[in-house]
Amino acid sequence: MQKQSQWKTSTGFILASAGSAIGLGAMWKFPYMAGIYGGGAFLFMFLLFTLIVGLPLLIMEFAIGKMGRTYTTKIYEKLTNKKWLNIIGWNGNLAVFILFGFYSVIGGWIVIYLAHVFMQILGFEQGPLGHIQFEQVIGNPWITIVGQGVFILLTMIIVMFGVESGLEKASKFMMPLLFIFLIIIVAKSLSLDGAMSGLKFLLQPRTEDISMDGVLFALGQSFFTLSLGTTGMITYASYASKEMTIKTSALSIVLMNILVSVLAGLAIFPAIGAFGYEPTEGPGLLFKVLPQVFDEMAFGTGFYFIFLILFLFAALTSSISLLELNVSNFTKNDNSKRTKVAFIASILVFIISIPATLSFSSLSSIQFAAGTIFDNMDFLVSNILMPLGALGTTLVTGYLLDKQALRTYFGPDRFKLFAPWYYLVKFVLPVVIIVVFIVQLI
Ligand code: PFF
Numbered sequence: 001m002q003k004q005s006q007w008k009t010s011t012g013f014i015l016a017s018a019g020s021a022i023g024l025g026a027m028w029k030f031p032y033m034a035g036i037y038g039g040g041a042f043l044f045m046f047l048l049f050t051l052i053v054g055l056p057l058l059i060m061e062f063a064i065g066k067m068g069r070t071y072t073t074k075i076y077e078k079l080t081n082k083k084w085l086n087i088i089g090w091n092g093n094l095a096v097f098i099l100f101g102f103y104s105v106i107g108g109w110i111v112i113y114l115a116h117v118f119m120q121i122l123g124f125e126q127g128p129l130g131h132i133q134f135e136q137v138i139g140n141p142w143i144t145i146v147g148q149g150v151f152i153l154l155t156m157i158i159v160m161f162g163v164e165s166g167l168e169k170a171s172k173f174m175m176p177l178l179f180i181f182l183i184i185i186v187a188k189s190l191s192l193d194g195a196m197s198g199l200k201f202l203l204q205p206r207t208e209d210i211s212m213d214g215v216l217f218a219l220g221q222s223f224f225t226l227s228l229g230t231t232g233m234i235t236y237a238s239y240a241s242k243e244m245t246i247k248t249s250a251l252s253i254v255l256m257n258i259l260v261s262v263l264a265g266l267a268i269f270p271a272i273g274a275f276g277y278e279p280t281e282g283p284g285l286l287f288k289v290l291p292q293v294f295d296e297m298a299f300g301t302g303f304y305f306i307f308l309i310l311f312l313f314a315a316l317t318s319s320i321s322l323l324e325l326n327v328s329n330f331t332k333n334d335n336s337k338r339t340k341v342a343f344i345a346s347i348l349v350f351i352i353s354i355p356a357t358l359s360f361s362s363l364s365s366i367q368f369a370a371g372t373i374f375d376n377m378d379f380l381v382s383n384i385l386m387p388l389g390a391l392g393t394t395l396v397t398g399y400l401l402d403k404q405a406l407r408t409y410f411g412p413d414r415f416k417l418f419a420p421w422y423y424l425v426k427f428v429l430p431v432v433i434i435v436v437f438i439v440q441l442i
Contacts, residue, residue, distance in 0.1 A: 013240045014249045015171050016317075020232055021253050022175075023318030024106050025225035026260040027311065028286050031268040033221055035279030038209025039201040043265065045210070045218035050258060053432060054222040056424050057390050058233060058250040060397050065237025066244060066409045067401075071328045072231035075238065080400045088392035092231030093329050095385035097345075099230070100152075100322040101352040102377045107155075107315045108147030108357065109287060112137050114308045115147075120301055129291035129304055134284045138360040148353050155319040156346040159327055160339050167317060178310040182263040185307070189270040189293050198273030202265045216440050220382035225257050229386030229393070232321050235328055247415050267293070283360075283374075323349075383440060391433045398426030 034042040068075035073089035076082070116132045119125040138144055158167060189195060227233050237244065268286060271293045272279055281288060294300035294307070326345045331337040355363060359374035366372065370379035397406070407418055415421070 009241075010243060010245050010249060012168060013236070013244045014252055015168050015175070017227075017233060017236045017249065018175070018253050018256050019168070019171050019314075019317030020227050020236060020321035021225060021257050021318070022260050023314050024103060025221070025318075026257055027264045027314065028106055028283075029224060030221060030261040031264050032281070032283055032285040033217055034202065034265055035269075035272070035281060035285055037211065037214035037217055038206065039269070039279060040203055040205035041207070041209035042214055042218055043202060043262070044205040045215055046221055046261070047258065049219045049222040050226070050254060053219065053429060054226045054228060055250060055254045056421055056429060057228050057394070058226050058254060059246055059421060060393060060425050061228065061231070061233040062237040062240075062244075062246040062250055063406060063409050064393060064397065065234040066240060066242075066246065067406065068234070069238045071238070071333055072234050072325065073329045074332070075231075075234065076396060080396060082400070085392070085396060085400075088389055088396070089231055089329065091385055091392065092229065092234075092389045093326060095230045095381050095389060096232060096322045096325045097349065098352065098377050098385070099381045100155075100319060100349045102356040102374055102381075103315075103319055103322065104148040104151045104155075104349065104353045105144070105357045105360075105374065106283070107151030107312070107319060108144055108149070109138065110147075110308055110312045110315060111150045112143060112147040113287065113291075114305070114312065117301060117305045117308060121305060128295045129301060130295050132291055134288045137287075138284070141358055141361045144357045144360070145354060148357055149350060151315070151319070152346050152350050152353070154316060155323050156342050158316065158320050159323045160342045162335070162338065167320070170313070171317060174310060174313050178314060179259075179263070181303075181307050181310055182260065182267060184303070185267040185290070185293055186263055188297055189267050189274075192271060192274035192293075192296065194274040194276075195270030196273065198269035198271065198279075199266070201273070201279060202269040212439065216383060216436060219436055220379075220386070223386040223390065224382045225261065226254065227318070227321065229389035229391075230322075230325065231389060231393075232325050234393075235325050236321065246410050384437075387433050387437055391430055391437075394425050394430045394433070398422070398430070 030046070034046075064075065064079070068079050070078055071089075072092055073086050076085035076088050113132065116125060116137075117129065120129070190199065223229050264286070268289050269279065271289045275289065275292050277285075277289060291304060294304040297303055323342060323345060327338060327341050330341045330345070356374045356377055359366070359372035363373060368376065370376045403422060406422075407415075410418065
């Protein structure tokens, strides 16, 4: 999105930021994390953190963006006159750079599955969709590298030519279509024999399943899905028009995100029960289970193809916000440098995405700290850099900005809960983030 071409309406802004938020986090990561960290217990903690921590932080990021109206490696200085605080912007820049590196791996898997299903439609591949063996897909390093290369290339082209506004228009019908598809999958999944055990696993919180790791990852998940702490949302809000309604926008994005996460869970867990998978399958969960659900449907191949296109679209509207953040910071909003910076950043992301993808094949034996190279990149971003970025911004908001000035940015939709929100951001959330952070390091 070019600085000059602001979103004209609140709806435009909501669509763009919902596009950044709703992506692989809700549809791919949420089910696999819930599968590992106790199903219902994880869902419960995720909902709690999203509403109590995520929502106020998103409101905060929107307010900062609207107030500062510049790129995020400058915005902190502009708002506080303290140059060193721009480090929060740089932290976000680093976070999205690494994030794009591993995000593109999963984006690449979607591209590869799309290619397989397309071959099937053309008659070059036979058999049920379930024949696309996940292990074979991800086990071939060259194919996965090509897949993620295509994903990065698509993102780069969109950002280079600044055609995000076209994408925003497309999301007006792509997003509702994605909802409809998810509902169809949920209905099919729930109708399978043996669906109840998976459903119970997702919806019934069992206290014995609550673990410290589960708590940490549930918090990390709410940061990840709402794109918090990377300053990505600050960047989007800095492009928004004065009429943008902070509170309504944030609330709608949070609710849509919760809805998509829950629908993804409802689509997958009943099918896990029915097809005899383990919930702890890890990152491949969605890719293993969904083809089998579509195999059970009439016109399943065609439906799966459309679903994959919608899924890819949702992933791309998130990845463009990742690249956009780097582009806006390195071009300093000078659009003549946009093409060059988008190109260089994409090449660098492609390079760091290679070890991430090889974590599922030739480098899978390299395990340390959080697991494989891929797991460590994810952990570093979701559990360290994003919370650190959010912590920095809460402290700036609570202790360095003028409270009354801040209030005026809430604009036409007067924020009745301003005072409780402000005290939450100033006193409670920094403590929550610091405590979780320390526990995690221990
Ligand atoms: N929220 C996105 C998702 O859930 O897929 C990921 C993301 C996008 C995180 C943009 C951070 C960001 F700045």
